Amino acid sequence: MTATARCPAAVPERAGTRQWAALVVLMLPVLLVSVDNTVLSFALPEISTALRPSAAAQLWIVDVYSLVLAGLLVAMGSLGDRFGRRRLLLIGASGFALVSLAAAFAPTAEALITARAVLGFFGAMIMPATLSLLRSTFTDRDQRRLAIAIWASGFAAGSALGPVVGGVLLEHFAWGSVFLIAVPVLLPLLVGAPLLLLESRDPAPGPFDPVSVLLSLTAMAPVVAAVKQLATHGPGLGVVLLAVLGVASGWLFVRRQLRRERPLLDVRLFTSPVFAGSVVVNLLAVVALVGFLFFTTQHLQLVVGLRPLQAALTLLPGLGAMIVAGLVVVPIVRHVSPRTIVATGLAAAAVGYALVWLSGAGAPVGVFVLAFALVGAGVGAAETISNDQIIAAVPADRAGAASAVSETAYEVGAVLGTAVLGSMLTAIYRGSLVVPADVPAEVGDAARETLGGAVAAADALDGSVATRLLDAATHAFDAGLVATAAVGAGVMLLAVAVSLVSLRRASASD
Template sequence: MHPESITEAIRAEQQQRVGWRGWAGLVVLMLPVLLVSVDNTVLSFALPAIALELEPTSAQQLWIIDAYPLVLAGLLVTMGTLGDRFGRRRMLLLGATGFAIVSALAAFAPNAELLIAARAGMGVFGAMLMPSTLSLLRSIFTDRDQRRFAIAVWASMFSAGAALGPIVGGILLEHFAWGSVFLMAVPVLIPLLVFAPLLVPESRDPNPGRVDPISIALSMATMVPIVYAIKELAVHGIMSLAWLWFAMGIGFGWLFVRRQLRAVVPMLDMRLFRNPTFSGALLVNLLSVVGLVGFLFFVAQHLQLIIGLSPMQAGFALVPGLLAMIVSGLIIVPIAKRNPPRTVVPVALVFSVLGYALVTLATGPESLWLLILAFVSLGIGIGAAETVSNELILASAPPAKAGAASAVSETAYELGAVLGTAVIGGILTALYRTNLVVPPGVPADAADAARETLAGAVHAADGLDPALGAQLADAAAHAFDAGVGVTAWIGAGLVVLAAVIARTTLGRTR
């Protein structure tokens, strides 16, 4: 190549690289990412206070938790496609405004019905936020090295938010009422509304798919029954109506895919899934999030109910793993630049498998440091794998389809979060109930409460004679730890499956 050509190539590359404005835009875009991911886990800490004040039924209590992820998962693809058509920044600002307003209303909900409605509304506006953030990164950072680093920050913030939720919840609830977990959205999103128009450029698909109400309805009819079926299966077992809901979702999904394949300009281009790198990276994302959220499900209970930490102390115990997740997501960027993803991702996930292996050894009240080390190891693998897989998802999709690709990636995240709690949590609950041996002399009502959950056993033990209560608490702790031992190996198996998928589907090129 002639020196002049080399110079022109270098100049073209430099023109593609963003300056301080682009990095400032990245900081602004991290605000909704952190908020929505924190919101996935923070509510569980506020639920006892909500139950005392609003007195919801058991079904209403379940819907207070489930309304948000059900609506969010169902609308992600639709909102991503609408962002491609009408403008991704416009959708981001609309979503931020609505999310802040509805969150403020949720904080002062006078009854359970209005709180459920507010949670559903948060799901609608949250679905506008998340695909917009990732697709806007694709349009801001056209240089792949810079984009890889930006996506590393995005993935780290999304994963970190899930672990940060318990910390935020513990701090807020120690000083304020339960509504504070919703009100925190307002000060976080106001800077976004001020600075996004100044720092984040608008982008859209020059040839967007048409707004197709039937496709929108079919996408909702696909996602909502599937997510609901997963939760029903975990709570009520294989004899419930979960399989009917699941079959309904699959049926509507088939109709959605068929409609997209027949459309001249589809709402979601199904050809994206023919790319093995795109599909493989999605599955790696899904399984990684299952592993992360499943781990958080049982480690949060172990830290509080067996070791005896307060919610805030338990949250701070997760900080080292949180930092490991963020740092590994950033460190992997130069490594991924020099090594193919089919090598980088499986090697990273070895650390996550090791983390789950350490969990099997962490039993009893003296297991705090072993659990901290396990989360650090898990976080190293998850942080690195998700950074690489997210970058591959965006890089393997055409730039004009960034919103749709981002929405599919976000859907994988949400499904992973639901599966992590429902599948791993459901298996753990079933094993706990099977393994629990209630000591003789425990009253029937206390025994029934103990068989429901570990928290029920600890609460029931507090109301008994100290010696008998200690026996019940020890029996519950042993039953829970026995269940954790089995579910930890299941989690490790899912991570190994993600590594195998990465090895067989992700590209050889760096």
């Protein structure tokens, strides 16, 4: 036997106390950025009362953060590969904390939308760095899978924790308080990251490509804008032009990446069914999570009449289910195929949506508690396994790019969860609402914008007229909720089919 044949394969170094402490530090921005995706869910009623946004502006307040974040994740992942992932993480965290202060005291809806957009810019610096630094910190596959499970659970749990945090804060403070949580969360990161995290970068990065960055943005923003305009104003030439611009930009982006030796986003990775399927699973799972939270939080507060904290507490079982499911699947995947785990989780989320759909308008709060527990558990399990498959499928020197793809899928899912399901709910609400004839025209116009607008408008009316307006608004909202839940169940069944087809060759080991 030759000397080469006797040479054993390199054994990955096991992580120690410092590496696990570094994971704790990396979880801080993960929790914060994902909390920021959904923290506005419970603040929307107060924001709609205080700032009086239009229906389109309200959707933009929620979506612009995720939209900018998703559009820049690939670019920021590439920058981190070139200039240092830890460095980009610290720059992003500093900017995020400062802009959060501005968002907390925004005087108008337009100012809040602007602040949320800038938060998305700095958030895009943070997210690719966390997962790529995690890969370079944990080289042992079993330890890395556990670290990714904790990361994915924190990411998903942060999205569910957002409304809970919002509910607690809004019980005692004004709506701007939901943004101030960034400061105490990010300060430990700014202190701990230089001490615990080693710098990591691509040793042979390609040139930065601003044209691809621009194309990635123009591929996404017009499509989301078209969906919102379709929901608020109906079909028209503007919707068509925006959709065409987005699709054309997406085609040009893919074509440019295929022609470049070192592309901003290696789209050839998507020729792997496991990689592509895992990315789609990520996206659709987050569509389910964010879409469910969008209508549930408004229903619990504005229709059922729960206080913010009471409504937040009803989501705690789902939050716990999400965290537990994400961690429990780590040992299970050694014995059960990733395909089976992901498909089962997504099927559970479909059942959660179906419960709301089949229960119809006026469903008791317990239905929403159980439904969110099913959605949370399903998303937690699916996200952990799909993220592990994405990271394991690429070379270590492309970790930033792969991380950016994974997180881009998450953020696009967050955008679509609100843009598609939220816009559908808004369109049905506006189409179904019959304003009583004795309601003044300007009050009726405000009520047609959003359910929060209807609640605020009713405060200016006499008792009987206000009651009839609120009854009409809540019935219209619940009609949209039931239809949206049916679509959500269908989206999850589609995700099940994608996972069964694409993850046939997914392996639990390297």
